[in-house]
Amino acid sequence: MLLISPDSVEEALDCAKAAEHLDIVDVKKPDEGSLGANFPWVIREIRGAVPADTPVSATVGDVPYKPGTVAQAALGAVVSGASYIKVGLYGCTTTEQAVEVMRGVVRAVKDHRPDAFVVASGYADAHRIGCVNPLALPDIARRSGSDAAMLDTAIKDGSGLFDHVPPDVCGEFVRLAHEADLLAALAGSVKVGDLGALTRIGTDIVGVRGAVCEGGDRNTGRIQPHLVAAFRAEMDRHAREHTAGVAAAS
Numbered sequence: 001m002l003l004i005s006p007d008s009v010e011e012a013l014d015c016a017k018a019a020e021h022l023d024i025v026d027v028k029k030p031d032e033g034s035l036g037a038n039f040p041w042v043i044r045e046i047r048g049a050v051p052a053d054t055p056v057s058a059t060v061g062d063v064p065y066k067p068g069t070v071a072q073a074a075l076g077a078v079v080s081g082a083s084y085i086k087v088g089l090y091g092c093t094t095t096e097q098a099v100e101v102m103r104g105v106v107r108a109v110k111d112h113r114p115d116a117f118v119v120a121s122g123y124a125d126a127h128r129i130g131c132v133n134p135l136a137l138p139d140i141a142r143r144s145g146s147d148a149a150m151l152d153t154a155i156k157d158g159s160g161l162f163d164h165v166p167p168d169v170c171g172e173f174v175r176l177a178h179e180a181d182l183l184a185a186l187a188g189s190v191k192v193g194d195l196g197a198l199t200r201i202g203t204d205i206v207g208v209r210g211a212v213c214e215g216g217d218r219n220t221g222r223i224q225p226h227l228v229a230a231f232r233a234e235m236d237r238h239a240r241e242h243t244a245g246v247a248a249a250s
């Protein structure tokens with residue numbers, strides 16, 4: 001699946017123009033951090049702006065180790081119309097802290113909307129910010145009752161997912177997530193050139209913003225429907241080639 005992150009209602013409308021090429025519209029506020037949370041009314045407006053059959057996701061923020069605060073914020077996101085709730089476990093330094101935060105989120109979200117989808121996100125560049133190890137995320141997601149484990153990058157300085165967690169280690173992340181019956185989502189300045197490896201290792205959800213913004217700039221560029229379409233075409237090409245390769249080998 002392809003998840004695209006607009007930062008405003010205007011950009012969400014650009015996503016809506018490319019709705020046939022994407023699977024999830026992910027509301028965030030990049031100027032508040034990698035998984036910066038946007039306002040409830042923006043989530044609500046975006047939910048109203050994209051086709052009803054396109055799920056809307058919302059990031060709850062690069063959150064501190066404050067389980068009550070984060071659970072209440074997550075409830076705010078789901079009440080505002082998001083059905084995918086993404087939490088960046090920025091302030092959690094241990095697995096136990098992260099499980100505690102995510103358990104609160106899962107309860108808050110699913111008490112309100114049982115079919116909502118909860119994503120526990122860590123950071124590929126965790127070593128730069130001192131939060132939980134990327135490979136701990138599948139276990140954190142499983143123990144907390146989340147639905148997916150995700151990695152993004154915390155610091156958007158031009159380095160990407162594979163600069164911090166090489167493809168073989170991302171492959172291990174995906175394997176651990178699948179073993180725990182979770183979806184595996186990967187993001188972090190992902191480029192078209194990364195799609196071959198992401199497909200090969202079995203990634204379920206690829207998250208992008210910069211790669212589909214004009215000039216490849218996630219901050220000053222705006223999401224371009226034709227770049228979304230081109231990115232999707234490459235994803236589909238890799239998926240077809242991978243499937244054909246697997247069939248030929250068996």
Ligand SMILES: O=C[C@H](O)COP(=O)(O)O
Binds near residue numbers: 209218
């Ligand atoms: O969840 C996906 C992120 O918004 C990825 O953004 P990025 O591709 O600019 O790193």
